[in-house]
Amino acid sequence: MEKVIAALWAPAGESRADFGGRLLQSLPAALAGAGASGIRLNLRDAVVADADALVQQWQAPQQDAVVQFWLPSANARFRGEIDALLGRASARFAAWLVCESTIIANTAHPAQAGQRTPGWSQASFISFRADMTRAAAVAHWHGHHTRVAIETQTNFEYVQNLIVHPLTDDAPAYDAFVEECFPLEAMVDPAVFFDAIGNPAKFEANLAAMNDSCAGFIDFSRIDVLPTSQFDFSPATQSA
Template sequence: MEKLICALWAPEGETRAAYGAYLVEHLPGALAAAGGLGIRLNIRDARVEPATALVQQWQAPQQDAIVQFWLPSANARFRGAIDAVLAAHSGRFAAWLVAESTIIANSAYPPEAGRACAGWSQASFISFRPDMDRAEAIAHWHGHHTRVAIETQANFEYVQNIIVRPLTPDAPAYDAFVEECFSDAAMTDPHAFFDAVGNEAKFAQNLSAMMESCAGFIDFSRIDVIPTSQFDFAGRD
């Protein structure tokens, strides 16, 4: 099995809210009929508007939604039906083959198929620093940063996806996609985000450690960080 990450842009003239609602209702079923498994949809709806200040943007316009799913093979020869579904449900789309690593599984708030999951999901498309080779960047990410992200944040789900290769010719040149889930409070309260409610010293320490670690491998001029509502449809497989 191979995992795909697909960024979706709304058709011209369609609002992000209307597009997200449309995707939740129609896209998972269409992808499943075309062979997609373990489908997860991340949309930018009114629930996550309080987290707008956390958006970081490279792409213009920025992605309106993200869909993640698995196929027996991501080979273009066998992907025609999937690509047709994505094209029919977007103004345009970009897709990548990824290798998934679940660092923290969501055992605290088990998702219900087709319903918005608890809290919110920070979906991050990441590019590595251009002055580092890929192996060096991955070594820092996996060998150092993973521990820092676990210890300094109040994330109840943490999934790393390293990009193996792009599957569409116009896919932005990211190196990884990361999804982390937080409580609603973390949308507007940095102390809740950094697991330091009521503790200013811990907040300062955690924030500093996280920023220093991120700077050790991320190119901040080429990332897109998007607050989303997460919908998990894997239970329908």
């Protein structure tokens, strides 16, 4: 099995809300019918509007939604129906083959099939620093930053996806996709985000540690960070 992540852009004239609603109603079932499994939608809807200040942007226009899923093979020879579905559902899509690592599984607020997962999901498309080798960036990310991200935040789900290679010709040149779920309050309260409610000293320490660690491997001029609502359609949640 291979995991695919696709960024989706809304057609001109269709609001982000209408685009997300349409995807939610039709895309997961269509992808499942074409052989995809473990389907997850990340939508930029009204629930996460309060997190707009946390958006970081490289692409213009920026992605309006993300869909994640697994295929028996992501080889283009077997992906025709999937690509056609994504193309019909959006004005543009870009897709990548990724290697997934679940750092923190969501056991605190388990997803229910087809329902919005509690809290909110920060979906981050990141690029590594140009002055580092890929091996050095991955070593910092996995060997140092992972610990920092666990210890300094209130993330109750944390999934790292290392991009193996793009699957579409015009896919932005990202190196990784990261999804982290937080309590709703973390959208507007940095002390909640950095697990430091009522403790200014801890907040400053956690913020500094996170900023320093991110600067150690991320090119901030080539990232897109999106606040999203997560909708999971995976078999694991369907059988719960």
